[in-house]
Amino acid sequence: MFEHAQQLPPDPILGLNQTFQKDPNPDKINLSVGVYQNAQGQTPIFTAVKKAESELLAAQHTKSYAPQAGDPQFNESIGRLLLGDTLVEQLGDRLATVMTPGGCGALRMIAELLVSVRPTATLWVSTPTWANHFPLLQSAGLTLKEYAYYSPELHAVDFDAMKASLMAIPQGDIILLHGCCHNPTGADLNPQQWQEVLDIVKQRELLPFFDIAYQGFGDGLNEDAFAIREAISMMPEVVVANSCSKNFGLYRERTGAAVVVCENERDTAAAKSQILSAARRSYSMSPYHGGGIVGHLLNDQALTSEWKSELDQVRSRMNSLRVNLAEGLNTAQSAVNFDFLAQSKGMFCFLGIEKEQVLTLRSEFGIYLLESTRINVAGLSEQNLPVIIERVSDVISR
Numbered sequence: 001m002f003e004h005a006q007q008l009p010p011d012p013i014l015g016l017n018q019t020f021q022k023d024p025n026p027d028k029i030n031l032s033v034g035v036y037q038n039a040q041g042q043t044p045i046f047t048a049v050k051k052a053e054s055e056l057l058a059a060q061h062t063k064s065y066a067p068q069a070g071d072p073q074f075n076e077s078i079g080r081l082l083l084g085d086t087l088v089e090q091l092g093d094r095l096a097t098v099m100t101p102g103g104c105g106a107l108r109m110i111a112e113l114l115v116s117v118r119p120t121a122t123l124w125v126s127t128p129t130w131a132n133h134f135p136l137l138q139s140a141g142l143t144l145k146e147y148a149y150y151s152p153e154l155h156a157v158d159f160d161a162m163k164a165s166l167m168a169i170p171q172g173d174i175i176l177l178h179g180c181c182h183n184p185t186g187a188d189l190n191p192q193q194w195q196e197v198l199d200i201v202k203q204r205e206l207l208p209f210f211d212i213a214y215q216g217f218g219d220g221l222n223e224d225a226f227a228i229r230e231a232i233s234m235m236p237e238v239v240v241a242n243s244c245s246k247n248f249g250l251y252r253e254r255t256g257a258a259v260v261v262c263e264n265e266r267d268t269a270a271a272k273s274q275i276l277s278a279a280r281r282s283y284s285m286s287p288y289h290g291g292g293i294v295g296h297l298l299n300d301q302a303l304t305s306e307w308k309s310e311l312d313q314v315r316s317r318m319n320s321l322r323v324n325l326a327e328g329l330n331t332a333q334s335a336v337n338f339d340f341l342a343q344s345k346g347m348f349c350f351l352g353i354e355k356e357q358v359l360t361l362r363s364e365f366g367i368y369l370l371e372s373t374r375i376n377v378a379g380l381s382e383q384n385l386p387v388i389i390e391r392v393s394d395v396i397s398r
């Protein structure tokens, strides 16, 4: 049977990582991976997460299935982290949360819900967007089209082009918005711009579908949830795919949530039942471990404040690396002004150099970034920054 199986190429991002692993260059540097790394190049477990996990395991007496929608404590507390207490209380049964295997699981479950209620739905995504949005959401049956977002010339969001593009989306379509820390560009909207975008979304009667995988990595936990909270207070229906991979460092535990807000209790219960049915048809029952940890942590004040201060350190480390990179590049060469790097948010940004220069960095110096010029800011360190600045300046000054 499998002689008919076609060998597929690796995923572009995961494939580049494999090429990096095989590169014999002892000075190689990987700026392409999608995980946070500390100054030692490690992806550590948050201390508060480790403590929550130990307590959880010590108190656990069964590995029987968790409820199909996931650990109720996780669902309740992740809703509060995302939306804030006031909104959660106002929404009551108009809000439903289902634990999913990571943010990707949440994206997929929401895509299945959308296809079940509107089989001809078109989902509009930003140009560019996270590469995995296309295979993940299209394979669920959604048609994807793009709206204008980032301008490589401006090194920023082309806001006028974005608004014009949104105005042209047919009424009733769905729009995918990165809640914060846009991947891959790192270019976010400010609150005033969000307001204008949400006004258009409301006016065009589009369904806002938020993907939030970096809450706390941009400006802060509440600040990063601004757009989602604002959308919910303005519009009757909003869906959110949430990931705990980055902000709780739970990557391999596959922890996320599909969050649905509908106009009334009936619609919310029906939408939730569609998600549970989609889950039953694929992985059947909810994962537990990561959600159990998050639910336990967020219900313990001391662990929560310890986690928040660890998250603050992660964010401020990335901010200072970003500023140091921009300043270092501006000092080392004069061909390009890299001030825009310091404005970006989250783990990723575009370096904005030529594709040939990306390939030269890889082949000559073993410095790996995606061809789009996306770099993982957390792949920078106090140690490798001078080398990176020197090599990037070298290739752009040739």
Ligand SMILES: Cc1ncc(COP(=O)(O)O)c(C=O)c1O
Pocket (backbone or CB within 6 Å): 034, 101, 102, 103, 104, 105, 130, 178, 183, 211, 212, 213, 243, 244, 245, 251, 255, 256
């Ligand atoms: C924009 C975006 N959405 C969703 C995800 C999903 O992450 P996970 O499935 O690992 O939780 C990621 C992870 O890189 C992401 O960058």
